[in-house]
Amino acid sequence: MSSKRPVFKPYYQDQIMAFPPTLDELVGKKHPVRIVNDIINRINIQGLLDAYQDKGTSSYHPQMLLKVLVYGYVSNVYSSRKLETACKENINFMWLSGMSYPDHNTINRFRGVRLKESLRSVFEEVVRLLAGEGLLSIEEVYTDGTKIEANANKYTFVWKKAIQTNKEKMKKALREIWQYAQSVAKAEDNLPEPPDFTDINPERVQDTVDTLNAVLADKPEVDKKVKNKLKYASKEYPKKLAEYENKEAILGGRNSYSKTDPDATFMRMKEDHMKNGQLKAGYNVQISTSNQFIVNYTIHPNPTDTTTLAAHINQHQASFGKTLKTLTADAGYGSEENYELLKAKDIEAYVKYGMFDKQQSEKYNNNKVFSAQKLFYNHEKDCYICPMGQQMDYIGNAKRITTTGFKQTSKKYQAKNCSNCPLNGACHKSKGNRIIEINENLEKHKELAYELLNSEEGIEKRKQRCHDVEPVFGNIKQNHGFRRFMLRGKEKVAIEWGLLAIAQNIRKKAA
Structure with missing residues (x-):
């Protein structure tokens, strides 16, 4: 038998150090947390400081809270409660916060309230900083969109079509009662002209049922079913119509919304785990990228990319004070309206139209x-x-x-x-x-787009688009597991995506 024993390194759990290490020594020199710290220290956060009042008790420094939030999104820690725990247990967060321990309410209030008006300016400062280092271009971008699920119950939906159907049922019922009333009061000839039911509202319905009640009140021969219908209409229709008007005001130009997050619209999600494209409440997130850095982002309630481009370009101009030189996008943006917009703003548009890819094949040309x-x-x-x-x-x-x-x-x-x-x-x-x-105007735009996209530069941009903007969404959704917003309402969702955009840019710089 061997007489050798295993050799272990010394283990003294209660060993006292003459010179205990600082947190700075425990954080790696090239760790991403240092890049977060460096970037936030270098940018102008005056807009964030202005969100605080002079009066009241002292607050945690907004620069520290911003660093904690941004690094949380860099390291996939999105929950305010988990961020609170990280500030007490995680060395990187402890170093970043300077051993401050903000609770989850403070973190959540900072994210949802303090950053409401100032996060966009923080994001823009980060983009300018990276552009100054030559890492990205603000003038030449690649644009695409994706749908991300809202923090909303998928069964609390309101549909515009259902409201219209119910209103039509009301109109039909009122017409039938009115026709019956005319037949009953025909001999007396005291029923006024029938009202216009083309566009009904609570006041018009109330006047109608009051008139019908007055005409049919003293008629013993009135059918019992008609009386019950009129009684139900008198009690429920004005109230229901007021409810429908309120819902239509929330809908605006949309076809649906969620009761738990009225800003969210029901959209078909490609990333559904059942792979059957279920309808879920969500937001259409649009981004413009350069070298896989996010240069601009906007949040939209409408599911189609076509109608988002105007607001997206206007946001870019508002952010950086100048329009784009070139924009590259897929066929989802190739509409006459968008081509006109890009032409008016003197932006070179490498934007596909619906049949562009098919037109590249000889088989398609022979069949058409x-x-x-x-x-x-x-x-x-x-x-x-x-x-x-x-x-x-x-x-x-x-x-x-x-x-x-x-x-x-x-x-x-x-x-x-x-x-x-x-x-x-x-x-x-x-x-x-x-x-x-x-459509002669659209055909002219298509001809120009075809020439641009098949030029030497156009071919390069088409290739680059697949490697520039699409991997950004893939990185955020697949690699970092962000597929559903945690906050509700378009303003708070914009804050959350802004933090994700800053985090993506910092991760890219660190890489």
């Missing part, structure tokens, strides 16, 4: 020989020539207004005789003579 874009156009006669050589003459304009109020105009052209054409059925599926609509 009958599409309106493939037809020959005669400029002198202002007409198109169909595949059989038939002239399609201009017959007028089609005008539309988008949900944002943008006016679109398309020219309509119609063939003269499609019934006996041998290509009928292959050329188009409509019953009568073929009609095509051409």
Whole structure:
């Protein structure tokens, strides 16, 4: 048998040190917490200091609380209670806070109230600092959006369509009662003209049921079911309509909202764990990036990216005092309104439109020989020539207004005789003579976009977009597990995403 024994390093738990180490010595020299500390020390936080009043008791220093919050988001600690614990137990947080121990109420109040007006300026200062170091460009960006679930119960929804359906049921019931009242009071001829039920409101409904009650009150032959309907309408309809008006005011231009977070809209989430794209209350988060640094962010209640670009660009201009030079985005932003906006602001738009990717394939071009874009156009006669050589003459304009109020105009052209054409059925599926609509302004924008996107610089930007903006969302949502907001309301959600944006930029700098 071997007589050797295992050798252990000395272990003296109660050993007294002559010179105890400081917290600074225990924090690694290249640890990300030092970058957080350095950046917050270098930026101007006067806007945050202005959020405090001169009167009252002393407060924790906002610079310290900002460092704690930002480092919390850098290290995936989002809860105010966990941040409170970290300031007492985690060496990095203890060093950052200078051994201060703010409780979770203080941290939550600082995040939700103090940062409301000042976080945007803090974010902008960080972006300017990084731009000054040559790490990013404020003028050339890549833009994309993602949907993030709100802190809301998915069963507390209010739908615009349901409200409209219920109002239509009310109108129908009132019309039926009114028609019955007319038949009952026909001999007396004392029933006034029927009211206009096109647009009902609580006051109009109340006047209507009062009139009906007055007419039918002394009629013993009134059907019992009609009496019950009128009684229910008298009691419930004005109250219900007032409730619907309040809900419609909250909806604004949206189709839905959540009762637990009225600013959140129900959207189809791609990242649902069931992989079936369930509808959940959420926000549409838009970002612009440069070299995987977030340069700008905005929060939107509407699920489509198309309608977010104007507000997003305006925020960039408000933040940095100048417009962009170039913007690169996918087909979700390729609308006539957005192309017009970018042109008006003199921004070079590397923005795809809906069919751009398909147009790159030879198979698509061969299969679309009958599409309106493939037809020959005669400029002198202002007409198109169909595949059989038939002239399609201009017959007028089609005008539309988008949900944002943008006016679109398309020219309509119609063939003269499609019934006996041998290509009928292959050329188009409509019953009568073929009609095509051409939005000339949009087609011009598409031609310009096609040239830009297929230029040498355009190809590089298309490649770079996939490696610039999309990995940022992937890093935040997959690597750092942030898929659901903790705070409620658009203002607080914007604060939370602002902290995530600052954290992303600091992590990128540390890398």
